[in-house]
Amino acid sequence: MENFVFAYPTKNYFGKEAAKQALNAELPKYGKNVLLAYGGGSIKRNGIYDEVMALLQEQGKEVTEFQGIMSNPTYAKVQEGAKLCRDHKIDFILAVGGGSVSDCCKAVSAQAKLTSDLYDYEYQEKKIPQDGIPMGVIVTAAGTGSEQNAGAVITYEEKNWKGALWGTPASFAVLDPYYTKTVPQKQVLSGAFDTLSHCMETYLGTPRQPNLSDRMNEAVMRSVIENTRKVAKDPEDMNARSELFWAAAMAENGILKIGKVTDFQAHMIEHQLGAFTNCNHGCGLAAIQPALYRHLAPAARKQYARLARNVFDVNGEEADDETTLEIALKGIEKLAAFIREIGLPTTLTELLGEVDDAMLRQVADTAVITKGCAKQLTPDEIYAILQEAK
Structure with missing residues (x-):
């Protein structure tokens, strides 16, 4: 730590x-x-x-x-x-x-x-x-x-x-x-995904070995997923809304970040996408994050596999690097499935309609590169990730 x-x-x-x-x-x-x-x-x-x-x-x-x-x-x-x-x-x-x-x-x-x-x-x-x-x-x-x-x-x-x-x-x-209850359901769900994203981007920073902050974070992420599903099915579930409200506070009050250098590469990319398109923030993260994580997982496979097992309930033993990466990628697919389940966009085309490649190039060239990320991305790799997210 x-x-x-x-x-x-x-x-x-x-x-x-x-x-x-x-x-x-x-x-x-x-x-x-x-x-x-x-x-x-x-x-x-x-x-x-x-x-x-x-x-x-x-x-x-x-x-x-x-x-x-x-x-x-x-x-x-x-x-x-x-x-x-x-x-x-x-x-x-x-x-x-x-x-x-x-x-x-x-x-x-x-x-x-x-x-x-x-x-x-x-x-x-x-x-x-x-x-x-x-x-x-x-x-x-x-x-x-x-x-x-x-x-x-x-x-x-x-x-x-x-x-x-x-x-x-x-x-x-x-x-x-x-x-x-005064805001539209789509905003409730995209906000909940923003909370989950904050938690994941803290969890996937450094240090990469298990630590107390991350173990607390796992509990918050599981709660966000569980209660987002409940609110998606029943918007009147006030207990689930209460849980999501406090989870959002926990994700950003600093407690889960103690002893961490956070990742937040997805946020940096989405911020620039938002600067050029004015898109909904939570929906932009949902469209970007699975493609980004497929690129990052090989560089921190044990950490991504721990997220897959402890948050997304992926089974499997880490016998070697290959099986560890397989577990990690299964977790990312479960993340993508969760995004589809709650009705958020899974691609940039779903989010934006027609996607301008020249605009994506500008997003890639102007996005901040974060220090806590598993891999120091280049603008060219960010552009490739955005192409995969289309």
């Missing part, structure tokens, strides 16, 4: 009607000017907006609304939110929605306190913001675990770039499983 320092800043309020408990306990700690951030307006249709506004008004808060945050939040939207914060002297940001809203607000929080451009500050000056406007998150869609950390995935349209910016982690998060 690698050396580590672990601290966990986010306080989680979990369960039915957790928003009232959280806001009554947390809002008095902050000033009166609140930025209420949300997406396309679904929270107004499903009643969450009225509930949250009533709680803010009870606390005597002055509310500035920041709406229209898109599913792949843009850098321009971050700048819009930061300007609102400066113009209205915002003391606290309350993000209500899924990972996109949370991601956007974490970046807004940091940008609002910086005098320089956030992207240049992080990628040119190589600095991480140490100050930001305090924020909290009310999560309505499980999957990303964005509310548990400081990372924000942002699309910089002018640069054809989608990647991580670092902002302010939420001081608290509201995880009410009943709120997940």
Whole structure:
């Protein structure tokens, strides 16, 4: 296990009607000017907006609304939110929605306190913001675990770039499983697959021998698969929704990453695919991951075979390298079968319709190559993987 320092800043309020408990306990700690951030307006249709506004008004808060945050939040939207914060002297940001809203607000929080451009500050000056406007998150869609950390995935349209910016982690998060009933079933299932992907990409990093973090991760992955199947069959299964909500938090609160250098090569490829196509994130991962793992498994066959046996219930003894790889590949086929079972796309053609090879070449040429990956891929190999995923 690698050396580590672990601290966990986010306080989680979990369960039915957790928003009232959280806001009554947390809002008095902050000033009166609140930025209420949300997406396309679904929270107004499903009643969450009225509930949250009533709680803010009870606390005597002055509310500035920041709406229209898109599913792949843009850098321009971050700048819009930061300007609102400066113009209205915002003391606290309350993000209500899924990972996109949370991601956007974490970046807004940091940008609002910086005098320089956030992207240049992080990628040119190589600095991480140490100050930001305090924020909290009310999560309505499980999957990303964005509310548990400081990372924000942002699309910089002018640069054809989608990647991580670092902002302010939420001081608290509201995880009410009943709120997940307000989002479409496809989003629930793609979010669940995003959770599974986070877990796999942590598990398949280094070190590659068995360790405590990975053994905990195996339990989380099995739970995600089991409860995704339950929700796919019965969207009213609140126990399964609760399990998926907490699994999403566990995948990204840092616990499963302790002592690990993570993989996340699939995410890096999908981010660039999203930068060029604006595709659904979980669906993009589903289309890419099996093809990617077939390329990576030979370089870490024992690790992939352990995933196959302990998570996907593949039987077999590792008598030699050949049989170990055979077990690993069977696990990848079970992953692909699970993706088909829950109705997510298994190819890029299913995801996008017509696929432009020139665009795939650009995705391959601009994707970040990760250090924790079993094999250091080249742009040419990423392009070959994307061709196989078509």
